[in-house]
Amino acid sequence: MSKVRKTNDGYLMLLDAVYFRGLRLGNISEEGIEWAGEDAQTLELWAAQNRTSPVKEVETRAATNEVTGKMIECVAQNLKTLLGGKVDGERWDAPATTMIQEGELKILTGTGSTIDIHRSALRTSQLRGGLGGENTLGVNFGFKMLAPLDGGSPFSIYPTAPFIESDTERLQFPAAGGAQMVDIEASGRFAVGAVPDGFSVEIINGRVTIVAEANTSAAERTGEIEFVLEEDTSKKIVVSLTQSAA
Structure with missing residues (x-):
């Protein structure tokens, strides 16, 4: 995870995490991400x-x-974030049609x-790769930077300050129990405090799942x-948990 530094030396290297609309994309292949795009187009007069030589050049x-x-x-959940579709437990069903998503x-x-x-617009995302040997299937993605709707700056670069945020502060479970995910953005590793009786926490690559056992009491x-x-x-x-009585 990110190493928060008090001084910023200006070198942008290595990759710790990518979040789209507050959702962590999951592990990226060892090549990391590429920042590219198309050059400006100009007209010579x-x-x-x-x-x-031209007397004027207009962009x-x-x-x-x-x-x-x-x-x-x-x-x-990672597949849904990039490709859409539906999630049922650990099962992902691909969407019937492709879509373009926008967000930070x-x-x-x-x-x-x-x-x-x-x-940004998630305008390209498709399952690609191979099976066998060192090949692996994955989702190729492309985020195109768009002009902000308020006319402000399109992007910012700044030293990472310590932070931790979640997409929810409260979870409600039925009496039968079940599992729910909490999307957490954080600048580094985080620890989990005491877990209440009847609940458990699973963390895989920074993705948090809270599991409730069946509540058989009144x-x-x-x-x-x-x-x-x-x-x-x-x-x-702090995430508050509530589970209905039997």
Whole structure:
């Protein structure tokens, strides 16, 4: 995970995590991500009296920025984030049609910097690869940077400050029990506090699943779980849990 540094030396290297609309994309292939795009297009204006060089050059289309890569951790939720479709437990069903999604893209580098692309379009995503040997299936993705709707800056680069955030503060479970995911964004590793009776926590590559056992009592089951950023224990979030009575 990210190494938060007090000083920023300006070198953007290594990759710790990529988040799209607050959801972690899953592990990326060892090649990492590529920042590319198309060069600007220009129009040259020539004068009859000057045949050695143009008298003016006008930009007709600005350069574009696109982030591409391959996500290889093909669990159900990761596939849904990039390709859409439906998730039922650990099963993923592909969508009937492709779609273009828009949202914020956040990239955490391994050298302590954050890149925020404030509006991007996930315009290319498809399952590609092979099976056998060292080949692996994965999702090739391409995020095209778009102009922000408020006319502001399209992206920002800044030193990563310690942070931990979640997409929810409260989970409700039926009496029969079940599992629910909590999407957590964090600048580094985080620890889990005491887990209430009747619940358990599974963490795989930073993705958190909270599991509730069946509640056979006549009383509602409640509790809370605290997630604490290891590098700065003052940064924490609390998720409240409620489970219906039998």
